[in-house]
Amino acid sequence: MTDHEPTEPATDESITMSNREPATTAETASDEPTGENADADADADADPDPDLGPEPDPNVEGGRPAIAATDLSHAFGDVRVLDGVSLSVAPGEIVALVGPNGSGKSTLLRFLARVRAPDEGTVTVASTDAGGGRARVGYLPQQPGFRAGFSAADTLEFYAQFVDEDVDVAEVLERVGLADAADRRVGALSGGMTRLLGLGRALVGDPAVVVLDEPASGLDPGMVERLFDIVSALADAGVAVVLSSHNLGPVERTADRVVVLDGGRFVADGDPRAVVESVGAADLQTAFGDLVATEEVTGR
Numbered sequence: 662m663t664d665h666e667p668t669e670p671a672t673d674e675s676i677t678m679s680n681r682e683p684a685t686t687a688e689t690a691s692d693e694p695t696g697e698n699a700d701a702d703a704d705a706d707a708d709p710d711p712d713l714g715p716e717p718d719p720n721v722e723g724g725r726p727a728i729a730a731t732d733l734s735h736a737f738g739d740v741r742v743l744d745g746v747s748l749s750v751a752p753g754e755i756v757a758l759v760g761p762n763g764s765g766k767s768t769l770l771r772f773l774a775r776v777r778a779p780d781e782g783t784v785t786v787a788s789t790d791a792g793g794g795r796a797r798v799g800y801l802p803q804q805p806g807f808r809a810g811f812s813a814a815d816t817l818e819f820y821a822q823f824v825d826e827d828v829d830v831a832e833v834l835e836r837v838g839l840a841d842a843a844d845r846r847v848g849a850l851s852g853g854m855t856r857l858l859g860l861g862r863a864l865v866g867d868p869a870v871v872v873l874d875e876p877a878s879g880l881d882p883g884m885v886e887r888l889f890d891i892v893s894a895l896a897d898a899g900v901a902v903v904l905s906s907h908n909l910g911p912v913e914r915t916a917d918r919v920v921v922l923d924g925g926r927f928v929a930d931g932d933p934r935a936v937v938e939s940v941g942a943a944d945l946q947t948a949f950g951d952l953v954a955t956e957e958v959t960g961r
């Protein structure tokens with residue numbers, strides 16, 4: 662840490678989450694527009710017995726999911742966003758969540774990251790080691806926010822304090838393509854670079870589950886490819902990855918599984934080829950248009 666040590670967490674939702682500790686930005690701040698921070702207190706409700714981890718699932722490769730969401734339902738006022746969706750993700754699996762604007766992807770990802778709890782349903786994350794290691798989820802929110810005055814490296818050093826593992830911040834910055842920007846003030850980073858820093862923050866401490874909300878948004882084509890390469894490398898290392906994206910080309914090439922969310926439900930769930938073939942489409946982009954009923958942002 663340098664002499665510019667951050668004294669408080671950044672300004673958005675969290676990062677690498679641990680059950681009950683550390684006290685991260687999930688508890689202290691949010692990008693939620695309606696004062697939902699109190700919901701972070703409901704994390705325990707979302708994960709009633711985290712030490713046990715998810716139940717074995719015969720549909721999941723290897724038997725036991727890294728993360729399992731069961732029967733999640735949620736409404737914002739009159740708007741029912743999720744209607745009984747369940748999702749299990751195996752270690753090393755890449756699940757891409759796609760859907761129209763406003764279909765509830767970010768909401769679902771927040772539940773998976775356990776920065777807030779759904780009205781109904783549970784989210785359970787496997788412990789990182791069978792003997793009772795804590796269950797952690799690395800999370801990139803849709804709009805990562807940081808203290809503008811600190812450097813990229815100092816920012817990750819700050820978050821490294823909250824994990825047990827030794828963190829090589831330079832290596833994390835290298836992984837996400839920000840090695841040359843290590844000493845740059847966060848306030849001077851471009852939008853895409855800020856997102857990459859958010860990705861780096863999600864990877865601090867090598868969580869077994871990573872939840873990425875539109876990680877490719879705002880990245881140039883080369884960085885989009887690099888982003889999906891990073892995702893593939895994470896999966897190869899056994900990390901369960903759940904991401905949302907509107908970049909359907911890279912999603913089709915990279916994801917093991919595509920889940921299409923529309924109308925509060927999953928309207929397709931399978932490997933990209935199966936989803937494309939299920940509607941006789943040529944590619945995922947075309948299949949997406951056939952699968953989703955929403956023709957405009959309707960508030961759902």
Ligand SMILES: Nc1ncnc2c1ncn2[C@@H]1O[C@H](COP(=O)(O)OP(=O)(O)OP(=O)(O)O)[C@@H](O)[C@H]1O
Pocket residue numbers: 693694695697737740742760761762763764765766767768769960961
């Ligand atoms: N905190 C909130 N308060 C009230 N309504 C909300 C809140 N968060 C989301 N919503 C509503 O829930 C619905 C789903 O929003 P969400 O951000 O999850 O969609 P999304 O699929 O991630 O959209 P996009 O692709 O545009 O990012 C929208 O109608 C949105 O207006």
